[in-house]
Amino acid sequence: xxxxxxxxxxxxxxxxxxxxxxxxxxxxxxxxxxxxxxxxxxxxxxxxxxxxxxxxxxxxxxxxxxxxxxxxxxxxxxxxxxxxxxxxxxxxxxxxxxxxxxxxxxxxxxxxxxxxxxxxxxxxxxxxxxxxxxxxxxxxxxxxxxxxxxxxxxxxxxxxxxxxxxxxxxxxxxxxxxxxxxxxxxxxxxxxxxxxxxxxxxxxxxxxxxxxxxxxxxxxxxxxxxxxxxxxxxxxxxxxxxxxxxxxxxxxxxxxxxxxxxxxxxxxxxxxxxxxxxxxxxxxxxxxxxxxxxxxxxxxxxxxxxxxxxxxxxxxxxxxxxxxxxxxxxxxxxxxxxxxxxxxxxxxxxxxxxxx
Amino acid sequence: xxxxxxxxxxxxxxxxxxxxxxxxxxxxxxxxxxxxxxxxxxxxxxxxxxxxxxxxxxxxxxxxxxxxxxxxxxxxxxxxxxxxxxxxxxxxxxxxxxxxxxxxxxxxxxxxxxxxxxxxxxxxxxxxxxxxxxxxxxxxxxxxxxxxxxxxxxxxxxxxxxxxxxxxxxxxxxxxxxxxxxxxxxxxxxxxxxxxxxxxxxxxxxxxxxxxxxxxxxxxxxxxxxxxxxxxxxxxxxxxxxxxxxxxxxxxxxxxxxxxxxxxxxxxxxxxxxxxxxxxxxxxxxxxxxxxxxxxxxxxxxxxxxxxxxxxxxxxxxxxxxxxxxxxxxxxxxxxxxxxxxxxxxxxxxxxxxxx
Numbered sequence: 001x002x003x004x005x006x007x008x009x010x011x012x013x014x015x016x017x018x019x020x021x022x023x024x025x026x027x028x029x030x031x032x033x034x035x036x037x038x039x040x041x042x043x044x045x046x047x048x049x050x051x052x053x054x055x056x057x058x059x060x061x062x063x064x065x066x067x068x069x070x071x072x073x074x075x076x077x078x079x080x081x082x083x084x085x086x087x088x089x090x091x092x093x094x095x096x097x098x099x100x101x102x103x104x105x106x107x108x109x110x111x112x113x114x115x116x117x118x119x120x121x122x123x124x125x126x127x128x129x130x131x132x133x134x135x136x137x138x139x140x141x142x143x144x145x146x147x148x149x150x151x152x153x154x155x156x157x158x159x160x161x162x163x164x165x166x167x168x169x170x171x172x173x174x175x176x177x178x179x180x181x182x183x184x185x186x187x188x189x190x191x192x193x194x195x196x197x198x199x200x201x202x203x204x205x206x207x208x209x210x211x212x213x214x215x216x217x218x219x220x221x222x223x224x225x226x227x228x229x230x231x232x233x234x235x236x237x238x239x240x241x242x243x244x245x246x247x248x249x250x251x252x253x254x255x256x257x258x259x260x261x262x263x264x265x266x267x268x269x270x271x272x273x274x275x276x277x278x279x280x281x282x283x284x285x286x287x288x289x290x291x292x293x294x295x296x297x298x299x300x301x302x303x304x305x306x307x308x309x310x311x312x313x314x315x316x317x318x319x320x321x322x323x324x325x326x327x328x329x330x331x332x333x334x335x336x337x338x339x340x341x342x343x344x345x346x347x348x349x350x351x352x353x354x355x356x
Numbered sequence: 357x358x359x360x361x362x363x364x365x366x367x368x369x370x371x372x373x374x375x376x377x378x379x380x381x382x383x384x385x386x387x388x389x390x391x392x393x394x395x396x397x398x399x400x401x402x403x404x405x406x407x408x409x410x411x412x413x414x415x416x417x418x419x420x421x422x423x424x425x426x427x428x429x430x431x432x433x434x435x436x437x438x439x440x441x442x443x444x445x446x447x448x449x450x451x452x453x454x455x456x457x458x459x460x461x462x463x464x465x466x467x468x469x470x471x472x473x474x475x476x477x478x479x480x481x482x483x484x485x486x487x488x489x490x491x492x493x494x495x496x497x498x499x500x501x502x503x504x505x506x507x508x509x510x511x512x513x514x515x516x517x518x519x520x521x522x523x524x525x526x527x528x529x530x531x532x533x534x535x536x537x538x539x540x541x542x543x544x545x546x547x548x549x550x551x552x553x554x555x556x557x558x559x560x561x562x563x564x565x566x567x568x569x570x571x572x573x574x575x576x577x578x579x580x581x582x583x584x585x586x587x588x589x590x591x592x593x594x595x596x597x598x599x600x601x602x603x604x605x606x607x608x609x610x611x612x613x614x615x616x617x618x619x620x621x622x623x624x625x626x627x628x629x630x631x632x633x634x635x636x637x638x639x640x641x642x643x644x645x646x647x648x649x650x651x652x653x654x655x656x657x658x659x660x661x662x663x664x665x666x667x668x669x670x671x672x673x674x675x676x677x678x679x680x681x682x683x684x685x686x687x688x689x690x691x692x693x694x695x696x697x698x699x700x701x702x703x704x705x706x707x708x709x710x711x712x
Contacts, residue, residue, distance in 0.1 A: 095571050219451070
């Protein structure tokens with residue numbers, strides 16, 4: 001029995017998209033490979049509302065996050081964290097001997113524009129990392145408001161982790177002045193895990209040129225320069241399977257319509273939130289709740305583990321809380337091609353199991 | 357029309373293996389994910405003739421090569437190169453500020469045990485990188501002989517790039533004392549590109565523990581420790597699609613039999629070499645010729661580009677020479693699930709086109 005996934009990635013992938021993963025191989029130094037990567041880039045630019053170059057990385061989103069902080073920090077990075085993935089960006093900097101400071105918000109609360117302003121006013125930092133959507137807590141940060149602060153500091157590179165929100169929420173990269181906007185295939189894009197995508201601004205290109213040791217595989221400048229030199233080809237052998245599937249899925253996303261897709265995610269979020277508030281409570285602060293994932297505060301003290309086991313017997317899977325919140329919260333993702341009807345079916349089973 | 361690939365990766369993938377790439381997603385923190393990675397590891401250990409731990413990386417082989425030289429070099433790396441991929445290992449070290457020296461052989465000639473002995477006798481190095489099979493020149497290095505030298509220097513970490521030979525030639529990892537033996541899915545393993553695999557010895561674990569800045573995504577120690585801690589799970593979200601396909605393909609390889617598989621590759625190599633010697637010449641020195649790829653010296657001054665274009669019209673693709681040798685050589689890969697009959701068909705077309 002296939003278990004229907006309501007976890008924050010990997011998500012369920014539509015059968016026709018899965019089939020594209022089985023496309024026969026082509027040479028990665030052929031014109032066809034260039035055409036494929038160019039096609040993906042053009043569509044991704046639309047989805048990201050940007051004119052910036054698009055880089056692909058055969059890695060998880062973590063690979064590109066590490067590449068970003070290492071490739072573009074010249075002085076020091078200010079890493080704003082609202083949970084595990086925000087903190088990971090700081091840890092990545094430290095693991096690469098990149099100077100960085102961590103600015104944490106209390107669990108469930110956002111990174112505020114004031115926090116960013118205060119840090120940047122010191123003049124110490126030339127790169128900022130912010131999580132748009134934090135799947136460990138269910139917080140969606142006010143990146144639009146933060147971007148107003150960023151605009152006062154044009155020398156600072158603005159990196160945003162949209163791994164779990166891109167294609168599920170509108171992220172106007174150019175309007176918000178995001179230099180590096182990172183996404184991953186296995187979340188709202190509705191594809192299997194294994195490929196990461198980022199936009200890369202001219203400002204980021206210039207910054208990377210000032211950094212001496214950027215490594216190679218995750219060096220964003222090398223990815224960028226190879227595209228220019230080799231007509232949209234990748235430095236090493238990429239996951240062509242993911243590229244075939246991504247190109248196809250982007251057509252489906254364009255067909256659905258961006259606004260329709262973002263609205264569908266919002267509608268699903270509203271439904272799950274209302275249900276959670278009626279029966280439990282919400283973990284994330286009001287006004288900063290994710291449209292792609294809801295973190296439910298386990299006010300009833302139910303056994304999350306047992307709930308998930310029983311859901312599993314019925315062919316469904318949600319996610320326990322992250323780390324220390326394993327039993328204190330549970331998480332329901334509503335991403336990618338999930339519909340309101342899918343969610344209603346899931347919630348029906350949860351109510352039945354918990355006798356709500 | 358599908359173009360049948362005789363290039364040194366990506367290779368053609370059997371239809372049933374391709375279909376495994378379309379397996380529905382599962383959670384990467386589930387028991388099923390642990391069972392899958394454990395199953396792959398057990399089979400890979402057999403194929404590598406090793407007791408060492410197996411690490412997977414959602415990256416190309418280059419990712420693990422960079423991770424190896426960065427994670428385990430404490431003093432200085434000695435990088436032996438017989439072509440583009442050997443040199444790349446040195447460039448990766450330099451890009452990470454890892455002290456390294458480059459020892460190059462003339463194109464077409466191998467790394468000799470004497471070269472390694474001479475370098476190690478200086479006492480300067482604590483890590484050696486050697487290419488087993490260099491696809492840019494068609495040289496297969498005498499790693500067995502080199503391993504005899506390595507045994508005199510037990511403190512030195514022995515890294516071997518078997519990206520284009522593993523599963524096409526016998527590589528007895530433990531007998532040869534290889535600490536880090538790197539392979540990639542899109543070559544002799546007969547899978548799509550997008551996943552890399554390495555063995556990792558206890559000696560390598562100890563070495564990595566002495567290195568302070570290993571990064572994160574390509575940190576081999578983190579991959580190793582996560583396996584121990586999380587029961588064969590990957591630190592970030594892996595390409596589960598490749599893992600499903602790899603697990604399945606390893607069963608097929610076990611079914612064919614290792615010796616049978618290696619013999620098939622040898623038989624194909626002998627056939628192509630004999631044909632090349634009759635009509636052209638071979639680029640690699642006698643005694644060091646690859647069993648998985650033949651680099652033909654273009655003694656007739658044919659247009660390689662034109663030959664490949666005409667082959668393309670018939671549904672076949674070979675590879676031009678690498679870099680500076682683009683028109684001076686051409687390369688025919690005989691890897692993975694390619695058969696002698698496939699090769700005979702290809703050669704028939706080449707003879708027809710060139711009127712040989």
